[in-house]
Amino acid sequence: MDVHGGKYGTGGIVYASLGLKPTEAIQKYIIDKDSYSELISFEILNQYTGDFIIRNVFDDMPDLSGDAIWNALPAVQNNRIIDIDFGFSYYSDIYSAAAQIKYVTEALLRAVE
Template identity: 30%
Template sequence: MQLQAPERIQKELIDAGETYKQVSYEVLPEYAGDYIFLDESKGAELNKEDALWLSLDAVKNNNVFYLAPDRFWPYDPIAVLAQVEEVTNMLIDKKASEK
């Protein structure tokens, strides 16, 4: 899909072979990419009026996707394959709607 990871993500996660990193909210701009997939399940809630959140390019460009917990919490091989396909379709649909 020709997507590029932010430099910091490339270095600290992809090149390092890491699959997960917890960062504080204050440094989110250093890690945020052109698209954000947000999971607010299990009681999580994000203040979508917060200045830092609103300053992110993905938010400004309406490139935030909200993940349904019932679809994205299961972690078995069949569910993960379906999740990858769904995320891919989200991105394809977004690109198509921009044309």
């Protein structure tokens, strides 16, 4: 599973533009290494997730609804998953970045209502 830092797609929006704080693992193993993303084992996903999970969705992606590891994550249990189309989150031009900021901000606000 790929986990993104602040240099790629929505990670840049979340950490750089919105100023949200990454988890310790994302900071240490991705951002501090100046990496765009890192491939991690699904079994250690809990070390990388925080209060929210913003995930890229795409056609034919695996259905995780029955997975014990996925369902044990606090963000999943608290219904704080924000799905964003992979194609939408891929680009970082000013128009796409502004649209992503708006989308993520509105999704975060809806999630905490």
